[in-house]
Amino acid sequence: MSTRRGLLIILSSPSGAGKTTLSRQLLAWDPSLRFSVSATTRAPRPGEVDGKHYHFLSEDAFKREVAQDGMLEHAHVFGHFYGSPRKPVEEAIEDGRDVLFDIDWQGAQQIVNSALGPNTLSIFILPPSIAELRRRLESRGQDSAETIGKRMLKSWDEISHWGSYDFVLVNDDLDRTFEDLKTIVTATRLRRLQQPGLVNHVRKLQQEFEDLR
Numbered sequence: 479m480s481t482r483r484g485l486l487i488i489l490s491s492p493s494g495a496g497k498t499t500l501s502r503q504l505l506a507w508d509p510s511l512r513f514s515v516s517a518t519t520r521a522p523r524p525g526e527v528d529g530k531h532y533h534f535l536s537e538d539a540f541k542r543e544v545a546q547d548g549m550l551e552h553a554h555v556f557g558h559f560y561g562s563p564r565k566p567v568e569e570a571i572e573d574g575r576d577v578l579f580d581i582d583w584q585g586a587q588q589i590v591n592s593a594l595g596p597n598t599l600s601i602f603i604l605p606p607s608i609a610e611l612r613r614r615l616e617s618r619g620q621d622s623a624e625t626i627g628k629r630m631l632k633s634w635d636e637i638s639h640w641g642s643y644d645f646v647l648v649n650d651d652l653d654r655t656f657e658d659l660k661t662i663v664t665a666t667r668l669r670r671l672q673q674p675g676l677v678n679h680v681r682k683l684q685q686e687f688e689d690l691r
């Protein structure tokens with residue numbers, strides 16, 4: 479029987495729309511889901527743990543990883559490098575586990591256009607308004623006014639790619655958005671191609687049917 483290959487579930491949004499919050503909820507909902515811990519050259523925020531939230535690398539170390547083909551995708555975002563280490567993702571999906579990515583549109587496009595494209599599920603999170611996006615970045619209280627200003631200026635760049643994603647959610651009410659996200663993940667897991675074991679099941683049904691005659 480062919481085994482199931484894991485799905486690559488990609489969440490993107492402008493900074494502050496809520497993808498980190500939704501990722502954490504999704505990981506708590508389904509402990510079998512693996513999070514792709516990105517590498518970044520930006521400094522840790524208060525409370526961020528190396529190896530859990532990000533792998534915090536120097537620029538030299540990051541570039542070395544890229545040169546050795548160690549990144550599945552990588553991009554320059556808000557003045558820093560970010561990338562998804564290849565090995566843990568490949569191991570997880572070969573093991574049949576789904577992997578969650580919190581990455582920008584450039585990284586999403588690289589993965590969707592790669593050999594892993596048929597195994598991806600991409601979801602874009604929109605904010606209810608630009609004013610609310612700013613309010614959320616400010617209320618998160620983890621970035622300087624200058625950083626928030628830069629992220630707001632880049633928000634349209636990110637939003638302009640919403641049309642390339644499989645699904646789009648407007649994250650107004652968090653509980654509602656999370657319910658919709660779970661529905662999307664559950665439905666995608668039920669796609670015929672995600673269930674290679676069905677072939678054997680249908681063969682068994684056919685045999686049982688033949689035995690009736």
Ligand SMILES: Nc1ncnc2c1ncn2[C@@H]1O[C@H](COP(=O)(O)OP(=O)(O)OP(=O)(O)O)[C@@H](O)[C@H]1O
Pocket residue numbers: 491492493494495496497498499500614615617618649650651652653
């Ligand atoms: N639906 C919502 N309603 C109100 N606040 C929300 C909602 N979703 C997320 N938030 C809050 O908005 C802030 C930004 O959310 P979060 O950090 O998840 O955004 P993000 O898209 O991951 O941003 P970044 O790309 O900068 O990491 C957080 O303080 C979070 O608690």
Ligand SMILES: Nc1nc2c(ncn2[C@@H]2O[C@H](COP(=O)(O)O)[C@@H](O)[C@H]2O)c(=O)[nH]1
Pocket residue numbers: 490491492493516517520551552553555556560561562580581582583584585586
């Ligand atoms: N292409 C990639 N983008 C990534 C990756 N990890 C995170 N990101 C995106 O960067 C911005 C900023 O993140 P922050 O943690 O500094 O707020 C956000 O849009 C992330 O989705 C990655 O590995 N590749």
